[in-house]
Amino acid sequence: xxxxxxxxxxxxxxxxxxxxxxxxxxxxxxxxxxVELSAIEDQLSIDTLSLDTQFSLLETAPCDTASSTDLTGExxxxxxxxxxxxxxxxxxxxxxxxxxxxxxxxxxRDYLITKQLAAACxxxxxxxxxxxxxxxxCADCAKAGYALSYLRDAYPQLRVxxxxxxxxxxxxxxxxxxxxxxxxxxxxxxxxxxxYGFTSLADLEKNFPKGALATTTATSSRP
Amino acid sequence: MSPALIxxxxxxxxxxxxxxxxxxxxxxxxxxxRRRAPASGNYPxxxxxxxxxxxxxxxxxxxxxxxxxxxxxxxxxxxxxxxxSTDATPATMRQHRExxxxxxxxxENGGKYTALNAGIAATDAEIIGCLDADSFVDPSALKExxxxxxxxxxxxxxxxxxxxxxxxxxxxxxxxxxxFGVTLRHALAAVNGLYVTPGPFSxxxxxxxxxxxxxxxxxxxxxxEMALRIQRAGFEIDNAPRARVYTKGPRTVxxxxxxxxxxxxxxxxNVLHEYRDLVGNxxxxxxxxxxxPIAVLAIVSGLILFSLFLYTSVANLIVMISVREGIPFGYxxxxxxxxxxxxxxxxxxxxxxxxxxxxxxxxxxxMGKRLSRSPQPLSVGLFAYTVLYxxxxxxxxxxxxxxxxxxxxxxxx
Numbered sequence: 001x002x003x004x005x006x007x008x009x010x011x012x013x014x015x016x017x018x019x020x021x022x023x024x025x026x027x028x029x030x031x032x033x034x035v036e037l038s039a040i041e042d043q044l045s046i047d048t049l050s051l052d053t054q055f056s057l058l059e060t061a062p063c064d065t066a067s068s069t070d071l072t073g074e075x076x077x078x079x080x081x082x083x084x085x086x087x088x089x090x091x092x093x094x095x096x097x098x099x100x101x102x103x104x105x106x107x108x109r110d111y112l113i114t115k116q117l118a119a120a121c122x123x124x125x126x127x128x129x130x131x132x133x134x135x136x137x138c139a140d141c142a143k144a145g146y147a148l149s150y151l152r153d154a155y156p157q158l159r160v161x162x163x164x165x166x167x168x169x170x171x172x173x174x175x176x177x178x179x180x181x182x183x184x185x186x187x188x189x190x191x192x193x194x195x196y197g198f199t200s201l202a203d204l205e206k207n208f209p210k211g212a213l214a215t216t217t218a219t220s221s222r223p
Numbered sequence: 224m225s226p227a228l229i230x231x232x233x234x235x236x237x238x239x240x241x242x243x244x245x246x247x248x249x250x251x252x253x254x255x256x257r258r259r260a261p262a263s264g265n266y267p268x269x270x271x272x273x274x275x276x277x278x279x280x281x282x283x284x285x286x287x288x289x290x291x292x293x294x295x296x297x298x299x300x301x302x303x304x305x306x307x308s309t310d311a312t313p314a315t316m317r318q319h320r321e322x323x324x325x326x327x328x329x330x331e332n333g334g335k336y337t338a339l340n341a342g343i344a345a346t347d348a349e350i351i352g353c354l355d356a357d358s359f360v361d362p363s364a365l366k367e368x369x370x371x372x373x374x375x376x377x378x379x380x381x382x383x384x385x386x387x388x389x390x391x392x393x394x395x396x397x398x399x400x401x402x403f404g405v406t407l408r409h410a411l412a413a414v415n416g417l418y419v420t421p422g423p424f425s426x427x428x429x430x431x432x433x434x435x436x437x438x439x440x441x442x443x444x445x446x447x448e449m450a451l452r453i454q455r456a457g458f459e460i461d462n463a464p465r466a467r468v469y470t471k472g473p474r475t476v477x478x479x480x481x482x483x484x485x486x487x488x489x490x491x492x493n494v495l496h497e498y499r500d501l502v503g504n505x506x507x508x509x510x511x512x513x514x515x516p517i518a519v520l521a522i523v524s525g526l527i528l529f530s531l532f533l534y535t536s537v538a539n540l541i542v543m544i545s546v547r548e549g550i551p552f553g554y555x556x557x558x559x560x561x562x563x564x565x566x567x568x569x570x571x572x573x574x575x576x577x578x579x580x581x582x583x584x585x586x587x588x589x590m591g592k593r594l595s596r597s598p599q600p601l602s603v604g605l606f607a608y609t610v611l612y613x614x615x616x617x618x619x620x621x622x623x624x625x626x627x628x629x630x631x632x633x634x635x636x
Contacts, residue, residue, distance in 0.1 A: 003250060003413075004414055004508050004509050007243060010246045011239055011242035011243035011245075012239060012242075015235065019238065019576065026570050026571065029568070029570045030570065084567060142542065146546045146547065146550065150550050150551070201550055
């Protein structure tokens with residue numbers, strides 16, 4: 001075999017091995033992300049169930065011991081990670097869809113607990129249910145999502161729950177039916193009131209209850 | 224089709240070519256070339272031709288460096304050819320007329336190739352070299368070059384070229400690029416894959432050059448045209464990786480783009496027209512099957528990858544600005560601190576293959592420095608090459624492609 005042919009074959013072999021190794025590493029890293037997300041979700045499931053059980057056990061005086069604030073913070077972190085994993089693996093990835101379904105369930109559960117705690121303890125949390133679509137049929141969803149991220153960072157007491165409208169999840173479909181939500185995205189349910197479409201941050205802020213965004217120390221830069 | 228999918232084949236070819244160069248670098252012919260001892264005892268007569276056109280600023284230093292070569296002076300002839308300069312070049316040349324081994328020729332301006340032919344006609348040395356008048360040689364360079372001609376099939380030899388005293392980032396970038404070229408030339412010479420014998424200190428066998436009809440205009444790249452003609456005639460082009468020569472690089476983006484546009488149009492016009500038969504031709508081994516096809520592909524991929532980069536950058540910028548519209552500036556445009564969390568490590572195949580290809584280039588630059596034993600510092604060059612090259616190279620690729628497509632001719636300087 002000539003030197004040229006030999007070197008060409010060796011180089012081709014090296015290239016295939018290198019590209020294969022990189023592809024394997026990328027796949028491995030993505031799988032590890034899914035594993036980590038699953039672990040976080042499992043922990044959150046336990047936390048949610050624990051809070052739920054706590055609430056049931058201490059039904060008469062739940063306000064002193066039960067709080068879902070930490071849980072909401074963890075949910076936000078999980079949402080950020082899930083969003084990043086979706087950008088890496090694609091929104092059609094089966095694992096991503098499974099994790100999103102689980103995440104949505106946790107969000108609904110946290111939302112219900114928050115409502116129960118508010119009713120029992122007389123607190124007035126501001127909750128936002130945000131429905132979006134990333135199937136290419138919602139031009140303003142990216143803007144709405146970013147504006148809500150800003151509001152959540154600026155006003156940490158806000159409880160924002162984001163749902164992929166197209167997710168085929170029974171609980172989510174029921175929530176949409178119960179809330180009588182129209183198929184017009186982006187859609188917001190702010191403290192029970194429905195709003196559709198997004199024009200600007202200023203317009204969105206007008207939909208919040210008076211004082212809800214003013215009573216805390218808003219930050220103008222990233223935390 | 225996503226931009227990443229378009230980029231994958233080019234990245235695969237880039238990694239393959241770098242692997243090929245590294246494997247060839249480690250093969251026996253290259254190892255033997257690295258072990259080759261400098262000339263000692265047997266010194267053939269050598270003539271170095273310095274073609275000049277308005278080089279008053281550098282010609283003095285160029286001649287001084289030639290006269291300081293560690294080579295028997297009675298075997299070394301320096302031929303200064305003034306190609307009709309209109310500045311002080313002739314006067315500077317005259318300062319060396321008393322030197323016994325310096326010959327000065329003055330002629331009407333006719334282009335670099337005519338000056339080289341005039342120099343060849345004025346000597347009977349069998350080994351003839353060319354040194355651009357903005358380049359300076361290391362004293363040991365000629366002794367490294369001469370042994371390459373021990374093999375009869377070698378008709379030309381190239382040197383190890385780097386940038387002379389780089390100052391600004393652009394010069395440092397070119398120095399890194401030239402150092403990359405040291406590794407590349409050394410490895411490709413082992414499989415006779417060179418298609419250019421650069422102006423700074425390339426040497427030729429006089430009998431071959433004359434048999435082939437001397438230098439031609441070659442679309443303003445006479446060094447490339449001659450190398451391709453040598454290859455087509457069945458000779459070999461060797462490389463002396465420790466024959467150090469330092470050349471002045473363009474100091475501004477404008478002059479760099481002008482220079483590289485000339486080189487790239489020269490390549491395209493020579494390789495895609497007169498020497499098209501070499502591309503993909505198995506008779507020409509590595510040159511025909513690997514080097515020339517990949518050199519053509521490099522231009523195409525450079526243009527496509529830059530276009531994709533531009534398209535995705537602009538599209539992302541538009542989305543970024545549009546999404547942030549109406550959000551307080553301090554929040555929207557304050558860069559967030561990097562998150563030290565493995566979860567967020569960018570890990571797309573596209574990015575990692577690009578990093579792999581770029582990393583291999585940096586390794587080859589480091590190898591070039593070690594191989595040539597060049598004294599030039601490289602740290603700034605590695606940084607400049609990484610950051611700048613991908614941004615400025617598309618400028619000359621675009622300009623050269625447009626010139627070739629439109630048949631536009633540009634002046635040399």
